Amino acid sequence: MAKTRADFADFNNPDTIIGRGVVVEGTLQTAGDIQINGEFKGKLVTEKDVVVGEHAIVDADINGQNVYVAGEVRGDINAFEKIEILETGKVDGNVAASALSIESGGILKGTSTMHEVEAERPETEPTYEVQEVKADETVEPDTTSS
Amino acid sequence: MYLLLVNPEAGNKRFGKIKTRLLKTLERLAVKFSLVELPNLVDLHEVVSAHLKPSTTGIVVVGGNATVNTVINEVADQGVPLGIIPVGKTNYLAHSLGIKNWQIACRVLADPDTQARRLGKIGKHYFVGQLEILSHQNLLGKYLRKESFVKKFLGTSTAPRRTPSVNAEIKIDDELQIRGVLHKLSVKLNDERGNKKLRLELMTDSSKNVTKLWGDEIEIEGDKKMPVLMGNETVAHTPVEIKGSSKYIDLLTLKKPVKLTKKPKK
Secondary structure (H helix, E strand, O other), rough: OOOOOOHHHHOOOOOOEEEOOEEEEEEEEEOOOEEEEEEEEEEEEOOOEEEEOOOOOOEEEEEEEEEEOEEEEEOOEEEEEEEEEEOOOOEEOOEEEEEEEOOOOOOOOOOOOEEOOOOOOOOOOOOOOOOOOOOOOOOOOOOOOO | OOEEEOOOOOHHHHHHHHHHHHHHHHOOOOEEEEEEEEEOHHHHHHHHHOOOOOOEEEEEEEOHHHHHHHHHHHHOOOOOOEEEOOOOOOHHHHOOOOOOOOHHHHHHHHOOOOEEEEEEOOOEEEEOEEEEOOHHHHHHHHHHOOHHHHHHHOOOOOOOOOOEEEEEEEEEOOOOEEEEEEEEEEEEEEEOOOOEEEEEEEEEEOOOOEEEEEEEEEEEEEEEEEEEEEEEEEEEEEEEEEEHOOOOHHEEEOOOOOOOOOOOOO
C-alpha cells in the first residue's frame, strides 16, 4: 500500500535522519531506513527504505529497497522493490525498480527501467507417493479402495 | 576486599562530614575494604599500583563526576570492577546506575551485581554513557533566563531572547561531512555487544528537527568553542574527537532497586 503524506512525518522511527538545515556530504551506507529532510550530496546505500522529504535536496545516487520521493533528487535511483514519486517529488535522473508510481504533479526527467520479476509458480500437491520397498518384501495390492 | 579511593575535596569536602557514618554503615554491612585518601588526583596511577592486590574485588570511587572520570581512565585497563559511592555535587554515572546516595552505594557493596558498560573515548580519556555538546550561549542563556520574581509579578519580564547557535562541522568516519547550525548535540554509546558504533543526534533549531547518524569516530568543531558535558560536568571543549571503543568496564550495581526510608522519630 502506498504511503500517505502523513506517513512521511514519522517514518517508522528511521535509524538515520538528516534534518532540515543540515548539509551532509559523502557516502552514507546503512542497513536501516533513511529519511532525508535536509541536503545530501554523495552516495546513498541502504538495505531498507529511503524517504526524501518534501523540503529535501538530494544530489546523489540512491540504492534501497523502496524509495519514496517527495522532494528533489538529482541522481539515479535504483530500488529493489518500488519507487514512488509523490506530487511534490522531482527526480532528475534514471530510475530502476520492480514497480514505479508517479503521482500527478510528480516529475521524472530520465529513463525508467523495470526489474524483471520471476513469475510465482503455483504449489501443487503430490498426486501419489512412492513407498520404499525392501528387496525380500512383496507389496500387497490395496484392495480397500474401489 | 574493596579498595576505596576517596577524594576528600569532592562536593565541598562532603566526605569529612559523612566519614564516620559511612564507615560505620560499611562495618555494619560486613563490607571489607581498605581506604586511601586522594587529595591530589594526579597521583592516582601510583596509588592504584601500590594498593591493588590480587585479593581486591573492586575499586570503589568515593567522590563526584570528576573523580569517577579520572578513576575510569585508570581502571579501564585493569579489568577490576568499579564501584561508586557518590559524595560529590553531581554524579551522573552513579545516578544512571540507580545509586542515588552513599547509603544505597553501601548496600551495593554488601551485595553487588555487575553490569558491563561500553567505554567511549574522548580525546585520550574514557567515558561511559552519553555526552552532550551545547553552544556556550545556551549554557549562559540558562542563567540569563532566570528572571526575578518581582519582574515577573509586575509583568515587565522580557521574553527570552533566542540564543544564537554555533556553525558546526562534523566528520564521521572520514566518510561523511556534516555542516549545520548546532543547538545541541548528543553522542551516545551503543550498548549492543560487538557494535562499537556511536549514535549522534544533532538538533538545530528545535527538538523536532533532529539529525540522527551513526559512526565509530566523530570529529566535531565549531566556529566557537563549545563545552562537552557528561552529566553536568564539562569534560572537554571543541574541537574534539570522540571514538566508540570495544572495551567494557564492569560496574558494581544494585541487584534490586532499593528504597531507603527514614526511621520514625520516637
